[in-house]
Amino acid sequence: MSQTSDEIVHDPEGGLPRLLEIMRRLRDPETGCPWDIEQDFATIAPYTIEEAYEVADAIEREAWGELKGELGDLLFQSVFHAQMAEERGLFSFHDVANGMADKMVTRHPHVFGDESRDKSADQQTVDWETIKASERAAKARGGALDDVALGLPALMRAVKLQKRAARVGFDWPDLAPVLDKVAEETREVVEARDKLSHEALVEEFGDLLFVMANVARHLGVDPEAALRGANDKFLRRFRGIEARLDAKGKRPEDSDLAEMDALWDAVKAEEKAAKNT
Template sequence: MRRLRDPDTGCTWDLAQDFASVAPYTIEEAYEVADAIDRADVTALKEELGDLLLQVVYHAQIAAEAGAFSFADVAAGITAKMIARHPHVFDTKTHAIDSGMTDVRWEELKHTERADKGADSSMDGVARALPALMRAQKLQKRAARDGFDWPNVEGPLAKLHEEIDEFTAAPDDTARAEEAGDLLFAAVNLLRAYGIDGEQALRSANEKFERRYRAMEELAADAFSSLSLEEQEALWQSVKLREQPGCPSPQVA
């Protein structure tokens, strides 16, 4: 990377990059790592981890050129952080604690770290670049740790129904867009109350929809878009039925 960014002999494109321009690639590579894991493709995972590591090296090199920090500083920093967050492993004076207490201790240490960095709100440190659904979950968890949370699932369930009513009653597109955000936020809160990871749940729903849609296209023999809505719905129901355990694959003319 130092050679790629050498002012005299480096690559023009690499020299033109900065933190902001590289950041989208970093996010993309992280998602490709997650995708390889979801597909249980270990060969792809090895390659994608290399691509992700390159992003870390890239940012570290840009920082080193500015005299801010180096790749070695990045590695040393995360090493120190992991040691500090795992005293039950690295501190021989600390007695072994169960997994539940480990989670509590982890959150306490992260809270202390945020305070040491000057955080003055429980909302500080929740990255704005996170996917909106994932960020909603994190914001809600932070609030819950402060006691700002429903005591049971009935609260968020009622709130979701309230937000649906407000969305449908919105007087114009601007108000409806705002209510849409509130509706999604309330849905995330309800899932969290049931211990369901909203990001994973939506990812699974996306996969299911794509799988079923592709199956409909296959059954329709490349004529899916020419079918009526009623015929498309019939195919959808056939595909759903086919996914039920023990059901034979339907034959569609």
């Protein structure tokens, strides 16, 4: 005997069917939640991005107790988008799941097909990209960069654009000319600051960031992760400054740059000493 809607909603072991029914009920035009009913793809997209970052943050902090909840929040975003799509007659959540399953089977012939698993992770990556390229060709994509998503964080998108261009031969052969380009773009930023408009300065600074993303790519570094690490380090060290000032009965606004810079160096030295012990 199948469950009623209320039984599914209140079933603590209902799993995915329960979540899908809750989402359907939230969007019901007569009995649902007014906020959820008013949303569309564009208004929900920022929340989807935010939840993805919160998953990454929990992993970065190794906050495993939080990860389950963050993954649930991210899953709910997929359920929300799929419900809105189903209401428009576009596709359902089951179509999303089946489409992903088909993609994974197709892209892993060494697991689900006849190909040998006797290959390195690097070779599997090459094979993955080859399959993706054939999929893009089947979709009649016009250019090599056409399907790099617009909504990606800018640094991540820069790396993806550069990787895609590199596949068709548009790339420096090694790191040295990329570093030369960094120096060139830095000079152009300084020149723009002194001689050009603010709009020109923004453009030159964007060029510098784009080249720095290329440096990261050639070094095999994820620039988003590197910048998050730098942010965390800055936060940690500045809090160290605040703690040392507080011990003197002072706040940062009661201090000056020279004092805070000396405290920064002290915090930095303490961190380095702790790493070497």
